[in-house]
Ligand code: ATP
């Protein structure tokens with residue numbers, strides 16, 4: 001029998017069942033992450049699918065055709081055809097369309113919890129095909145989006161350090177701009193559009209447990225959103241993977257959360273299960 005705090009393998013690589021113990025950790029993380037945002041922050045939850053139109057509009061199907069999960073269903077003709085939804089690859093794609101054609105009077109921030117799917121090629125520890133993330137999304141001016149992202153990233157690093165997770169902050173390629181060619185990738189790196197917080201999620205297995213992205217005015221343009229300064233809105237998002245966070249904690253503090261440091265159990269609301 002596996003420990004009560006683990007993910008349980010299924011015949012599909014990268015697809016897991018989670019135990020009650022694992023879900024208690026995720027639940028604690030979800031509450032703690034929600035508390036990282038301001039009190040009056042609007043919080044949304046996604047379904048596991050999104051309109052295919054949106055994903056095509058943002059170009060995800062071109063940038064990451066290999067990761068996109070498409071949905072097919074039998075039609076009246078008896079033949080399968082592609083549906084008008086696809087599996088959601090990241091939470092914030094659900095947010096931008098909400099503001100399509102809007103002129104924002106003030107900078108806007110909201111938080112969204114998402115069930116995501118990516119047809120990942122590998123299935124190493126922490127690389128799931130179906131996983132959950134919490135995102136914070138900001139629509140603002142260029143300057144404020146960048147400072148917001150960096151402030152939130154340092155607050156997140158502090159929070160993670162309090163949970164015993166020392167993270168390494170590193171500049172990465174921005175997935176929102178696609179794999180692209182080498183020059184594009186180098187440019188994205190140089191502009192520091194994507195910053196990842198890395199931690200060990202298993203023995204010798206380092207992965208991004210969180211990431212902060214600055215998308216410039218890409219989504220503002222696509223969805224005709226004007227920012228508080230009347231210019232095309234810029235956007236940024238901060239995303240945390242629940243399963244990777246939980247795995248990092250289990251790797252750091254051991255497979256039995258009952259034996260984790262009392263303060264961390266308290267921070268994650270795990271005392272009740274003692
Ligand atoms: P990676 O480089 O590891 O593929 P990514 O840079 O594509 O991840 P993002 O698109 O920034 O990841 O996703 C936001 C967060 O969601 C990541 O920081 C990570 O915590 C989590 N995440 C992303 N992909 C996965 C996955 N396949 N399994 C579990 N969690 C994931």
Ligand code: ZN
Pocket residue numbers: 090091092093135213237238239
């Ligand atoms: Zn995002």
